[in-house]
Amino acid sequence: MLDADMNVRYWRYLCQRYLKRERNMKIFLAITSSGTVASWTIWGELPFLWKIFSALSALVAIVLPFLNYQGTIESLSTLSGKWWEAKRDYENYWVRLESAQPGEELQKEFNSTKARESELIRMETKLPHDVRLLRRSQKEVLQTRGLTKTKGVRS
Numbered sequence: 001m002l003d004a005d006m007n008v009r010y011w012r013y014l015c016q017r018y019l020k021r022e023r024n025m026k027i028f029l030a031i032t033s034s035g036t037v038a039s040w041t042i043w044g045e046l047p048f049l050w051k052i053f054s055a056l057s058a059l060v061a062i063v064l065p066f067l068n069y070q071g072t073i074e075s076l077s078t079l080s081g082k083w084w085e086a087k088r089d090y091e092n093y094w095v096r097l098e099s100a101q102p103g104e105e106l107q108k109e110f111n112s113t114k115a116r117e118s119e120l121i122r123m124e125t126k127l128p129h130d131v132r133l134l135r136r137s138q139k140e141v142l143q144t145r146g147l148t149k150t151k152g153v154r155s
Contacts, residue, residue, distance in 0.1 A: 014076050
């Protein structure tokens with residue numbers, strides 16, 4: 001359950017990072033391409049300026065598809081959502097386990113969630129990893145669930 005909670009946070013944070021990167025690249029592309037057009041008339045005395053803006057625009061336009069931020073964002077978002085489902089299932093399982101009647105069969109439900117975890121782990125191998133962000137996510141899980149001392153802990 002804690003691993004699922006950590007994975008939800010980690011993949012959501014990573015998704016947010018890539019959304020921000022993609023947005024910044026698109027804004028940069030818009031600025032450089034607009035700067036190119038503006039430099040034709042406004043900065044006519046500086047002919048090198050429109051060449052610089054044009055080169056930057058072309059470079060970003062060429063690199064952006066290869067970075068495939070949109071595909072990465074979709075994968076990260078899907079993974080975060082699937083981990084959220086696993087976390088929810090584990091939390092429901094935990095509640096049911098605490099109030100289970102003798103002989104109530106919950107192992108099948110648990111095994112089903114564990115099996116889905118294997119699929120998620122396979123999906124993760126194709127995505128970027130950030131050890132510092134992973135540690136931050138782990139720390140957050142422990143703090144929000146009251147499993148670590150918060151006194152004197154720095155974020």
